[in-house]
Amino acid sequence: MSGTVHVVVVGGGYAGVMAANRVAGSTAGRPPVEVTLVDPGAQFTERIRLHRVAAGSRDSAGVAWPTVLHPRVRRLPDRALRIDADRGSATLQDSGPLGFDRLVYAVGSGEPSTPLLSVTDAAAAARARRAIARLGPGATVTVAGAGPTGVELASVLAVERPELRITVVAPSGLAHPLTGKAAVARRLSRLGVVVERGSVDPATGTVTPRTPGAHPRPPAAATIWTAGFAVPSLAADSGLPVDGGGRLLVDATLAVPGHECILGAGDAVSVTGAAGLHLRASCAIALPMGAHAADNVLARLTGAAPSPIDAGYLAQCLDLGAGRGHVQFVRADDTARPWALSGRPGGWGKEQICRMTVAWLAGEARRSGSYTWPAGPAVPVG
Numbered sequence: 001m002s003g004t005v006h007v008v009v010v011g012g013g014y015a016g017v018m019a020a021n022r023v024a025g026s027t028a029g030r031p032p033v034e035v036t037l038v039d040p041g042a043q044f045t046e047r048i049r050l051h052r053v054a055a056g057s058r059d060s061a062g063v064a065w066p067t068v069l070h071p072r073v074r075r076l077p078d079r080a081l082r083i084d085a086d087r088g089s090a091t092l093q094d095s096g097p098l099g100f101d102r103l104v105y106a107v108g109s110g111e112p113s114t115p116l117l118s119v120t121d122a123a124a125a126a127r128a129r130r131a132i133a134r135l136g137p138g139a140t141v142t143v144a145g146a147g148p149t150g151v152e153l154a155s156v157l158a159v160e161r162p163e164l165r166i167t168v169v170a171p172s173g174l175a176h177p178l179t180g181k182a183a184v185a186r187r188l189s190r191l192g193v194v195v196e197r198g199s200v201d202p203a204t205g206t207v208t209p210r211t212p213g214a215h216p217r218p219p220a221a222a223t224i225w226t227a228g229f230a231v232p233s234l235a236a237d238s239g240l241p242v243d244g245g246g247r248l249l250v251d252a253t254l255a256v257p258g259h260e261c262i263l264g265a266g267d268a269v270s271v272t273g274a275a276g277l278h279l280r281a282s283c284a285i286a287l288p289m290g291a292h293a294a295d296n297v298l299a300r301l302t303g304a305a306p307s308p309i310d311a312g313y314l315a316q317c318l319d320l321g322a323g324r325g326h327v328q329f330v331r332a333d334d335t336a337r338p339w340a341l342s343g344r345p346g347g348w349g350k351e352q353i354c355r356m357t358v359a360w361l362a363g364e365a366r367r368s369g370s371y372t373w374p375a376g377p378a379v380p381v382g
């Protein structure tokens with residue numbers, strides 16, 4: 001490969017921004033590289049804060065692009081519709097074709113297959129916020145799903161709007177390894193949040209309790225879906241290999257087998273084999289995956305062998321509202337260690353972890369080498 005190498009990153013979430021920054025900021029020993037980040041957002045979205053936006057405790061989860069994006073990354077505010085791996089070209093909604101030598105696929109998750117309210121992306125959280133703001137005292141709210149997002153949303157909403165009647169509904173109640181902790185159940189109980197075993201119809205919000213003989217009841221005044229998010233269909237639409245959920249299949253080096261010019265990172269990707277067994281969709285793993293995808297792009301550009309990913313976890317954490325939280329320390333394989341922080345120390349720990357995510361991106365954005373950006377049509381960052 002000679003001349004300037006064009007690296008395109010599709011998706012500007014935690015994984016994509018990390019990948020774009022890392023490639024742009026690491027200049028040693030590689031050929032000249034041009035990095036373009038394709039993402040439709042006017043700002044970077046801190047998705048892990050979106051439950052707070054919906055609950056009304058925070059106005060926005062947006063961060064100005066220049067805060068998190070390396071100045072050498074050209075940001076293209078657009079959406080990819082197709083990726084042609086053989087031709088090395090992506091079709092963008094507004095700008096048409098965009099050629100690439102390497103592409104990092106990082107389109108994340110957040111396409112709930114339900115018309116119910118959700119907190120999956122900035123627009124959905126804003127819609128949920130407006131709907132919740134219209135609710136009067138005593139109105140009922142169903143939070144569908146008792147995983148971390150559902151419990152965070154219910155807790156923060158109960159703090160912000162104690163006059164609402166909030167029920168978290170899930171088939172097995174608080175059965176998630178993190179939200180199933182006794183400290184979490186106590187916190188929800190103190191906040192007046194009811195946890196119910198049952199199912200929520202994703203089309204209508206009708207709740208069917210699991211209690212024998214109980215009848216389905218009509219939807220609450222507001223129902224917010226948090227029970228799993230689908231991934232964009234871009235990989236499938238592009239004829240790239242996907243798993244049953246539409247996630248791009250990549251090997252342990254995060255490359256698409258047979259199309260090594262395409263790498264993937266974050267929620268939209270499934271790592272095949274042992275390296276990926278413990279990886280769950282999370283910001284906690286999207287960041288190191290983005291960094292690893294970038295390292296392997298750089299490795300291939302310098303003729304080095306790409307390395308398999310070896311990422312693990314440190315902690316799982318929950319925001320339980322009003323500065324309280326729960327931080328469960330875990331082993332690298334995501335299994336629980338016998339230590340946790342709850343209450344205010346847990347809330348403090350959770351906040352530090354949230355801040356660390358943006359701080360890591362901002363730190364990568366400031367990494368600098370002696371490389372000078374080649375002349376050409378620039379899309380301004382921001």
Ligand SMILES: Cc1cc2nc3c(=O)[nH]c(=O)nc-3n(C[C@H](O)[C@H](O)[C@H](O)COP(=O)(O)OP(=O)(O)OC[C@H]3O[C@@H](n4cnc5c(N)ncnc54)[C@H](O)[C@@H]3O)c2cc1C
Nearest residue numbers: 011013014015047048079080107108266267282283284286
């Ligand atoms: C309320 C909430 C709380 C959460 N809390 C935690 C937590 O405490 N800890 C944790 O680890 N995880 C948490 N998560 C999960 C975490 O947010 C995701 O796992 C993480 O955002 C995944 O990062 P990503 O980079 O893969 O994708 P995303 O952050 O989803 O970013 C993907 C980007 O790609 C863009 N995109 C999509 N399609 C296209 C396209 N066709 N063309 C161009 N761009 C496209 C999107 O607009 C988006 O900007 C939470 C999620 C939510 C919703």
